[in-house]
Amino acid sequence: MHPEPTRSDLSAPRSHVAVVGGGVTGLVVARDLARAGLRVTLYEAETRLGGRVRATDVAGLRCEVGAEAFATRGGAVAELVTELGLADQIVAPAALGSWLVSAADGTAVPLPPAGAMGVPAAPLGRAARRALGIPGAVRAAIDPLLPRRIGAGSVTLAELVRARMGARVLDRLVRPVTLGVSSTDPERIPLASLAELSAARAETRSLTAAARRLRESAAAAGGAVLGLRGGMSALVDALAAACHDLGVTIKLGTPVTSVTPLPSGGLALRGGVSEVHADAVVLALPEGPIRQLLSDASAAPAQSTPVEVIALVLDAAHPAVAQLAAAPRGTGALVSAPASPAPASSAPASSSPADPDIVAAPRAIVAKALTHVSQKWPGIVGEHREVLRLSYGRAGDPPATAALGDKAALELALQDASRILGTPVPASAVLGFARQPWQMPVRSARPPQEAPSGVHLIGDWSTGAGFAALIPAARQLAQRLATSLSEFTTPHTLTEQA
Known part of the structure; x- marks a missing residue:
């Protein structure tokens, strides 16, 4: 648990921390620092808070177009939600299961029980x-019989799964x-970023047993999730309100x-602000x-999808x-990638191929996933x-919808939804739609250059994606920083210079 810190005498000079970034991570850090009695200013380049958590109004409904749920592993997210007074808003998804749909022909099968990243916990199950x-x-089932050395030198998830369980598990499930x-493609996921899976495999000696253990313990990434009645944007609203109440600027x-x-x-911080001085920066x-910001010009460009x-x-x-x-695909479906990329759109012979409002029926399903929100x-x-x-956009390729206007993007989405769900979804049934582009980070094999003294770095490029990874990391950083700054006897006076 995170006990309520004892705040210092607010009449005394307090260390000033500048938090740059108003996503969930930055808000959590700012809140915890303010609870510890520090003076905090949060800077966000956009005109809204939340980062990749966002809700928008569609036909009178508040629809989440960013993160929609949180993994339960570790309990850190639920603990924070409870502290913010949202415990009664936690909801569990319907136990309808998910499906796996072939992009090539729309063939659908139930997604097998998995322990982590699609690794099957029961390879011989129906x-x-x-x-x-x-x-x-x-x-896949011979994995427990293989010598431990098989896959021992694997660096990525793809290498390990291919060596231990075969190409079909890798391509059809993982x-x-x-x-x-x-x-992210499994070839770009380092095993070092999958701490729970690596630890379970080390203890159980097989990938199958590791997947089974993680499934049973609800520790798998994405294996057990919860949501909020008001959507995950309610978490952003609650964090922002808490920061305001604690005096965060x-x-x-x-x-x-x-x-x-x-x-x-x-x-010193500069940019869209007049120069600001702080004792520490996050x-x-x-x-x-x-x-x-760190002028890391020598590094390779940051990767994102x-x-x-x-x-x-x-x-x-x-x-x-x-x-x-009847929830024909349960709570939703994941779409297996076609053997070769299918064109997302092509124009009729009489039309310009660059017309953003024309889309022809693709040879394969283009979407990578569908969530049946109202059933989930x-x-x-x-x-x-x-x-x-x-959801559109696979690792290394821009989403097929990127070059399409709203009319064509809607038509493509309806085509894909119809094929994934196995039932027509006509345009005449649409009351409204919304589209939201994102840049999803690829976890870096090498962090940015060493930050100057007093500058602290955090993000899903280092912790791994998801609230269950980011929130505990943010709280640990805030605790370490608050402890170190409590030793300051001469905190810097906040100054703003034109």
Whole structure:
């Protein structure tokens, strides 16, 4: 637990910390520092808080177009939610299961029980046999019989899975999960970033047993999730309100472009603000902006994957939509990548191929995942709406929707939804839709250059993606920083110079 800190005498000079970045990570750091009695200013370049957590109004409904849930592992997120007074807003998804859909032909099978990143916990189970075929299931099932040295030198998740369980597990299960959940190919996920999986495998001596243990302990990334009745944007609202109540100064639309040490001690921040001095700075930012702030010109460019989320609100009373009430794909589906990329759009011969409002039927499903929001989170949406959410953009490639205008993007989303769900989703049923592009970070094999003294770095490029990784890391950083700054006897006076 994180006990309520004893705040120092607020009439005494207090150390000043500048937090750069108003996503969930920055807000958590700012709140905890303020609770410890420090003076905190938070700078956010955008005109809103939340980072990749965002809700937007679609046909009168508040729809999440960013992160929609949190993994339960570790308990850190639930603990924070409880501290913020939102415990009664925690909801569990419906126990409907998910599906795996072939991009090539739309063939759908239930997603087998998995322990981590799609690694099957029961390779010979019925669901795994359907997804892998008998040869693939048998190949995966011999994993516990293989010598421990097999896969011992693996650096990435892909190398380990291929060596221990075979190519079918990698391509038909693990790849769709990693692309759907973190927009990252398993070849780009270092084993060093999967601490729970690595530890469980070391103890159990096989990948199958490790997956089973993680599933049983609900420790798998994405294996057990919860949400909030008001969506994850409610967490941002609660954090912002808590920061305000604790006296945190929040400055929106205020980019910071440089952080430099001062000869007299402390740090100077410059950019969209007049020069500000602080005793410490926390950069709660993506890897690219951190490299820019630290002038890390010698490093390779930060890597990220562009994705786009499209939310559809449908009229549940429409005859074609009635089929969706039966949740034909449970809470949603992951789409296996086609063997070769299919064109997202092509124009008729009489039209310009660059026309952003024309899309032809693709040869394969283009979306990488679909969430049936109204079935996954029952009771939140209401009786007269069905809500679907599709994700586009696979590792290394821009989303197929990026070059499309709204009309064509909607048409593509409806085509994909119809094929994934196995039932028509016509345009006449659409009450509204929204689209939101994002840049998803790829975890770096090498962190940015060493930060100047007093500058602290945090982000999912270093901790791994997801609230369950970011929130405990943010709280630990705030605790360490508050402890170190409590030893200051001459904190810097806040100055702003034109």
